[in-house]
Amino acid sequence: VATSSGALWKEHRTFSLNTLREFGFGKRSLETRIIEEIEVFVQEIQSKKGEPFNIHSLINVCISNIMCSITFGKRYDHDDKKFLSLLNSINQNLSNENVMFVATVLPFIRYIPGDPFRIKKVLRNVDKVENHLRQLVEEHEQIYDENNLRDYVDVFLKKMKSERNNPNTTFDEDQLLKIVGELFVAGTETTSTAIRWFCLFMIRHPEVQEKMRNEINDVIGTSRFPSLEDKQNLPYCEAVIHETLRIGTIAPLSVPHGLASDLKFNGFTIPKDALLIPNLYSVFFDEKIFPDPYDFKPERFLDEKGNLKNTDKVLAFSLGRRVCLGEALARMELFLFVTSLIQRFTLEAGDIKNIPSEKGTMGITYAPKDFVLKAVPT
Numbered sequence: 001v002a003t004s005s006g007a008l009w010k011e012h013r014t015f016s017l018n019t020l021r022e023f024g025f026g027k028r029s030l031e032t033r034i035i036e037e038i039e040v041f042v043q044e045i046q047s048k049k050g051e052p053f054n055i056h057s058l059i060n061v062c063i064s065n066i067m068c069s070i071t072f073g074k075r076y077d078h079d080d081k082k083f084l085s086l087l088n089s090i091n092q093n094l095s096n097e098n099v100m101f102v103a104t105v106l107p108f109i110r111y112i113p114g115d116p117f118r119i120k121k122v123l124r125n126v127d128k129v130e131n132h133l134r135q136l137v138e139e140h141e142q143i144y145d146e147n148n149l150r151d152y153v154d155v156f157l158k159k160m161k162s163e164r165n166n167p168n169t170t171f172d173e174d175q176l177l178k179i180v181g182e183l184f185v186a187g188t189e190t191t192s193t194a195i196r197w198f199c200l201f202m203i204r205h206p207e208v209q210e211k212m213r214n215e216i217n218d219v220i221g222t223s224r225f226p227s228l229e230d231k232q233n234l235p236y237c238e239a240v241i242h243e244t245l246r247i248g249t250i251a252p253l254s255v256p257h258g259l260a261s262d263l264k265f266n267g268f269t270i271p272k273d274a275l276l277i278p279n280l281y282s283v284f285f286d287e288k289i290f291p292d293p294y295d296f297k298p299e300r301f302l303d304e305k306g307n308l309k310n311t312d313k314v315l316a317f318s319l320g321r322r323v324c325l326g327e328a329l330a331r332m333e334l335f336l337f338v339t340s341l342i343q344r345f346t347l348e349a350g351d352i353k354n355i356p357s358e359k360g361t362m363g364i365t366y367a368p369k370d371f372v373l374k375a376v377p378t
Ligand code: HEM
Pocket: 001, 002, 003, 013, 182, 183, 186, 187, 188, 190, 191, 194, 250, 251, 254, 255, 256, 316, 317, 318, 319, 321, 322, 323, 324, 325, 326, 327, 329, 330
């Protein structure tokens, strides 16, 4: 979806969205699935007993499991070595994306003996992920039952079978592998990065955590997990999520777009086929929209009565026809994960002399540098 355009993009974006909606996007069934994953998340954190740990892999597995269950009807245990190694390969490639830009411009560098640019490593990682996904698709094909469509892959297989005699079909195994790979990667890395930014900002701003916890305690208490119905009653928590997406700037340059026709803009003509790189960063840090843009201030999204305002200015998922396909899922996950976390734990720096920096690293997303934290039960 993300890398295609024209008729192919339209057909597969519509198919993907409809199918993902069928499997719960924006529905209660998906909320229940997310909360089940949060229960595991909380148990894993409790098992650390307030000792310092790196939350990166824990968040990655939880978020990835949600995407895996929609796509393949499957989730993995947190100590599944094969799955952890797969997620690690994806992480390595995403944080190493710049290398692939260089290899695209200078393709010969991949033939240099040894692996000085780590390109062979990146390609080995791609193979590893593709082989894993291919195996999952093959397993689905073997037990496919058209009267019991369990997940995204089954619905795609049904469409493939119904289009078997259409010579122009775009529903084939290659396309299926591309899309599940994309959903798996885009659906894990982005949301997981947003939650890591959230943890980092909470360590740096204990007063914000405290306010969130007070609001959660007033509205929900501690006996049950937050649910999506609580969202409207937790404006401060929502404001913190918007501020996290703004300052975290997970996709500062969104995704490059190609121009389908000439475009006149501010007296310039930008020719058809030119590559446009949207600069979301310039909006998030525009002081006319967000005064003191470098300060973490959730209150900027609340009016004097405490109601949310200006949240539509945070274009974290971009906008227009190619707006992020996973926005609904990501917003559900973000709300449920961060409120459940703050309801049960106080987040502190793992090492008081080493408070994690707000300066991140740029790969395919803008992510925090790895850090350790303490999650002290409230
Ligand atoms: C906090 C989490 C997320 C952020 C910040 C984010 C951000 C973005 C952005 C900025 C784009 C580019 C839109 C454009 O081209 O104008 C995008 C596209 C996309 N995202 Fe996300 N995303 C997130 C979560 C997800 C999730 C959970 C999924 C999985 C379902 C997903 C799947 C996609 C896909 C498939 C596209 C390409 C859409 C198209 O080209 O039609 N994203 N996302």
